[in-house]
Amino acid sequence: MAEANRAAKKGKTFSVKTMPGFTTVAMICFIVLYAPIVTLVIYSFNAGNSIAFWEGFSIRWYFIALENTVVQEAALRSLIIATAAAAIASTVATMAAIATTRTRPFRGRTAIYLMINQPLMVPEIVTAVALLIFFASIKVATGYTGLGYLIIAHAAFCVPFAYLPIRARLESMDSTLEAAAADLYATPWQAFRRITLPLLAPGIIAGAMLAFVISLDDVIITEFVKSAGQDTLPTYMLGQLRRAITPEVNAISTALLVLTLVLLSVFFVLTRDRRANPD
Amino acid sequence: MNVRTLLLAGVAAFALTSGANAEGELNIYNWGNYTSPDLIKKFEEKYDVKVTVTDYDSNDTALTKIEAGGHGFDIVVPSANYVPIFVNKGLLLEARPDEMENFKNVSERWRDVPWDPGRHYTVPWQWGSTGVAVNKTAYSGDPNTSAIFLDPPEELVGKVNVVPEMNDVMGLAIMYAGGEPCTEDKEVLKKVRDTLMAAKPKWLSIGYGTTDKLSNNEMMASVNWNGSTFRARLANPNVVYGYPKEGYVMWMDSVAIIKDAKNVENAKLFMNFIMEPENAAMISAFARYANGIDGSEEFMPDDMKTAPEINVPAEFADKGQFLPTCSPAARDLYTAIWTELQK
Amino acid sequence: MAAADTNTPAISSHEARVNTQRVRRNWLLSLPAICLLLIGASGPLLIVLIYSFLEPGDYGGVTWKPTLDAWFKIFFRVDIFDETVHLADAHLSIFWRSVKLSLLTTLITFAFGFPTAYFIATRSKRQRAAWLFLITIPFWTNLLIRTFAIMEVIRNEGIVNTLAIKFGFIDTPIQMLYTEGAVLLGMAYVYLPLMVLPLYASIERFDFRLLEAGYDLYANRWQVFRRIVLPLVSPGIVAGSILVFVPSLGAYVTPRVLGGGRKMMIGNFIELQFGQGQNWPLGAALSMLLLIVVAVALLFYVRAISGERSHG
Numbered sequence: 001m002a003e004a005n006r007a008a009k010k011g012k013t014f015s016v017k018t019m020p021g022f023t024t025v026a027m028i029c030f031i032v033l034y035a036p037i038v039t040l041v042i043y044s045f046n047a048g049n050s051i052a053f054w055e056g057f058s059i060r061w062y063f064i065a066l067e068n069t070v071v072q073e074a075a076l077r078s079l080i081i082a083t084a085a086a087a088i089a090s091t092v093a094t095m096a097a098i099a100t101t102r103t104r105p106f107r108g109r110t111a112i113y114l115m116i117n118q119p120l121m122v123p124e125i126v127t128a129v130a131l132l133i134f135f136a137s138i139k140v141a142t143g144y145t146g147l148g149y150l151i152i153a154h155a156a157f158c159v160p161f162a163y164l165p166i167r168a169r170l171e172s173m174d175s176t177l178e179a180a181a182a183d184l185y186a187t188p189w190q191a192f193r194r195i196t197l198p199l200l201a202p203g204i205i206a207g208a209m210l211a212f213v214i215s216l217d218d219v220i221i222t223e224f225v226k227s228a229g230q231d232t233l234p235t236y237m238l239g240q241l242r243r244a245i246t247p248e249v250n251a252i253s254t255a256l257l258v259l260t261l262v263l264l265s266v267f268f269v270l271t272r273d274r275r276a277n278p279d
Numbered sequence: 280m281n282v283r284t285l286l287l288a289g290v291a292a293f294a295l296t297s298g299a300n301a302e303g304e305l306n307i308y309n310w311g312n313y314t315s316p317d318l319i320k321k322f323e324e325k326y327d328v329k330v331t332v333t334d335y336d337s338n339d340t341a342l343t344k345i346e347a348g349g350h351g352f353d354i355v356v357p358s359a360n361y362v363p364i365f366v367n368k369g370l371l372l373e374a375r376p377d378e379m380e381n382f383k384n385v386s387e388r389w390r391d392v393p394w395d396p397g398r399h400y401t402v403p404w405q406w407g408s409t410g411v412a413v414n415k416t417a418y419s420g421d422p423n424t425s426a427i428f429l430d431p432p433e434e435l436v437g438k439v440n441v442v443p444e445m446n447d448v449m450g451l452a453i454m455y456a457g458g459e460p461c462t463e464d465k466e467v468l469k470k471v472r473d474t475l476m477a478a479k480p481k482w483l484s485i486g487y488g489t490t491d492k493l494s495n496n497e498m499m500a501s502v503n504w505n506g507s508t509f510r511a512r513l514a515n516p517n518v519v520y521g522y523p524k525e526g527y528v529m530w531m532d533s534v535a536i537i538k539d540a541k542n543v544e545n546a547k548l549f550m551n552f553i554m555e556p557e558n559a560a561m562i563s564a565f566a567r568y569a570n571g572i573d574g575s576e577e578f579m580p581d582d583m584k585t586a587p588e589i590n591v592p593a594e595f596a597d598k599g600q601f602l603p604t605c606s607p608a609a610r611d612l613y614t615a616i617w618t619e620l621q622k
Numbered sequence: 623m624a625a626a627d628t629n630t631p632a633i634s635s636h637e638a639r640v641n642t643q644r645v646r647r648n649w650l651l652s653l654p655a656i657c658l659l660l661i662g663a664s665g666p667l668l669i670v671l672i673y674s675f676l677e678p679g680d681y682g683g684v685t686w687k688p689t690l691d692a693w694f695k696i697f698f699r700v701d702i703f704d705e706t707v708h709l710a711d712a713h714l715s716i717f718w719r720s721v722k723l724s725l726l727t728t729l730i731t732f733a734f735g736f737p738t739a740y741f742i743a744t745r746s747k748r749q750r751a752a753w754l755f756l757i758t759i760p761f762w763t764n765l766l767i768r769t770f771a772i773m774e775v776i777r778n779e780g781i782v783n784t785l786a787i788k789f790g791f792i793d794t795p796i797q798m799l800y801t802e803g804a805v806l807l808g809m810a811y812v813y814l815p816l817m818v819l820p821l822y823a824s825i826e827r828f829d830f831r832l833l834e835a836g837y838d839l840y841a842n843r844w845q846v847f848r849r850i851v852l853p854l855v856s857p858g859i860v861a862g863s864i865l866v867f868v869p870s871l872g873a874y875v876t877p878r879v880l881g882g883g884r885k886m887m888i889g890n891f892i893e894l895q896f897g898q899g900q901n902w903p904l905g906a907a908l909s910m911l912l913l914i915v916v917a918v919a920l921l922f923y924v925r926a927i928s929g930e931r932s933h934g
Binding site for chain 3: 017018019020021022023024025026028029030032033034035036037039040043051052088089091092093095096098099100103104106107108109110112113114115116117118119120121122123124125126127129130131133134135152153155156157159160161163164165166167168169171172173199202203205206207209210212213216217219220233234237238241245249250253256257260261264268
């Protein structure tokens with residue numbers, strides 16, 4: 001075990017988990033991920049009107065954003081839609097994943113699999129036009145023009161993004177524990193609640209996070225499905241693209257980032273004691 | 280937890296949309312970042328109407344959405360060459376703005392326009408031109424030519440941008456080749472195609488964001504709108520706007536009421552409201568284009584009163600042409616050339 | 623049915639019943655997802671399928687006259703000048719560019735995403751959640767503004783070039799923006815979490831005692847990685863590569879903003895048909911073809927992977 005010796009010489013204990021270079025690559029990844037974010041934050045303090053032409057320090061865009069209820073409502077609307085869509089998508093995706101993974105093939109399994117992944121297979125503009133025509137006729141017929149359409153459209157679009165991580169997790173799980181539970185006369189629901197769900201949780205979290213992010217980012221479907229007064233942050237941005245994007249959106253994004261980080265830190269501090277023992 | 284989030288989201292969603300049932304409303308569907316918030320505030324206060332502005336990013340998106348129905352918009356602001364399409368498809372209300380009180384303020388020039396004879400449907404919002412912007416430090420020659428992007432001088436090779444607006448770019452290229460916009464003449468189009476294909480390797484990019492990139496020297500020339508160039512010049516004095524002498528493209532976006540609008544009376548009030556010089560000036564002060572209302576100049580910001588980008592110099596006044604609505608056949612030809620250009 | 627039941631031996635009848643129950647349970651569990659997709663995605667897509675067999679309307683939309691014109695136009699091009707028929711070379715080169723860039727994007731996100739997912743999965747339980755959030759937080763900011771921020775980093779007078787000149791690596795700025803490299807960087811950036819999260823979900827479950835066993839048998843790190851880690855996390859790899867490859871085929875914003883828009887990808891081309899080109903049937907036919915190609919590829923890919931696993 002030459003490598004172990006080398007590691008020992010360096011004064012580190014050999015860890016079977018470590019793969020050489022992986023930590024470095026991961027760190028590079030994080031740096032690359034955050035470099036543009038840092039730029040974005042810096043330009044939110046630009047005194048000028050541009051997101052790419054520095055004219056001095058100022059916090060005026062924060063005041064402008066604070067006064068602009070349109071952009072605030074758009075940001076709030078984005079968050080509401082993304083939360084709802086991620087919740088719906090991860091719930092139905094979890095159920096579907098349980099039905100289609102680790103089970104003997106049954107008629108229609110492939111069809112279900114393809115259907116769930118279908119939203120991935122066509123460019124967004126196509127789904128957008130199809131949904132526009134379909135939803136418009138419902139809007140005319142029912143008179144309801146609320147956020148429901150956007151939530152359904154986003155949830156449906158997010159299903160594969162939630163489904164695939166959950167499925168991957170399920171496939172990597174062995175079924176012995178569940179079988180044991182069944183042997184101990186646990187009802188299927190008990191077995192699911194107590195065994196499958198906790199084991200599946202990381203997959204569901206990963207899926208829900210993906211769904212959330214995908215919904216937050218969605219432009220084209222939203223652009224076509226939205227009714228009057230339903231701009232989200234991305235469609236608001238898209239409208240600005242042709243003219244000029246001002247640092248106002250940087251300010252909003254930065255505020256959202258800070259808010260997220262604060263909430264997360266609070267969450268971690270609050271949960272510290274209960275989860276004190278690592279791994 | 281999922282169920283609770285869902286409920287919360289549902290309640291919040293309801294709260295957000297329920298405001299839409301109040302009386303005295305107006306839903307405006309306009310280009311993004313194009314509507315002055317001050318103007319909206321003034322209108323809301325004057326008439327006690329709640330105005331909601333929703334954005335679109337292209338004439339085609341607006342057309343598609345309004346044609347599909349169920350959108351809830353009252354007012355839309357299509358470009359001149361799209362107004363006849365909207366009208367022919369029966370999507371606009373014949374609101375007769377020409378009979379409104381403030382119509383007298385509309386410049387003589389804009390009272391009877393080809394896309395809306397006699398102004399039965401639309402009221403001018405803003406107008407401008409599509410020409411070229413050049414950074415003098417990179418190229419000191421005459422900027423008033425489409426050759427800036429169709430046959431770029433040595434100094435500008437690899438530094439020219441073209442906005443991804445098929446109709447405007449084709450219009451400029453056709454006039455450069457000596458044809459009329461919307462022509463179906465194959466001889467002219469062949470020349471256009473060859474010119475574009477030869478010029479393309481000398482372009483830096485085909486994209487938007489020209490105001491920023493001209494300001495920070497990211498691009499040294501671009502096909503660009505006059506108002507955008509004006510704003511770029513304010514940030515970077517080296518930027519000049521050129522009116523191609525071979526012919527440049529003019530455009531006007533006009534306010535129209537949608538046929539299935541629910542708030543027709545408020546929409547008419549709004550039409551009349553923006554023909555007031557002081558209010559029209561607010562539109563221009565925000566988006567930086569001319570508005571077509573006589574007497575609005577005195578309310579405009581000082582820097583716009585003399586700007587050569589906004590006030591067309593006399594020598595180029597007759598070189599501009601409004602894009603007509605091209606025939607489907609012409610459009611298919613242009614799409615084929617546009618595709619070949621970007622394949 | 624009843625006749626068949628009486629003819630079969632008792633045990634297999636019981637088995638059959640359990641089997642039917644199982645199938646019914648699976649369908650019931652899938653039902654909410656199916657309904658949601660029928661309303662919000664696949665169902666309305668039927669409209670697009672129908673449109674692909676109609677004539678284009680004069681200014682967008684369709685005319686209700688059946689024709690195969692759109693499907694013909696995908697593969698053949700009638701020269702607008704001499705009216706000869708050619709293979710649609712523009713479509714082919716656009717398609718090929720999209721496939722090439724999407725494959726490269728998938729490879730890049732895997733090369734960077736796997737170590738990152740592995741790194742996160744080997745943290746302590748508490749830290750894991752924090753690292754996971756760190757991966758997704760950049761994506762809470764809007765795609766467009768993020769893309770513009772990337773542009774700011776790599777443009778000629780951006781951070782990278784400025785620093786490189788300052789430290790004397792280069793004399794003149796390197797043109798990175800508006801190249802295929804910039805598109806790749808942008809797409810890899812955008813799609814990274816789609817690779818990392820499924821991989822993480824798979825690796826997190828990994829039993830690291832297996833590695834110990836491997837080392838005990840004198841396998842080196844590479845062997846352990848290749849023979850033990852990779853096969854066991856292959857479900858995550860499948861999920862991640864599908865989630866990156868398929869959507870990047872239809873990518874739209876990134877190629878236009880970072881690539882400078884001089885060369886189209888399928889997404890841009892289809893968008894052109896529904897937008898300024900106003901040829902909806904052609905756009906519809908193109909997207910149906912894309913759907914079919916991707917679905918078939920997906921089936922083969924999943925079959926091949928699961929086949930390999932059951933043999934291994």
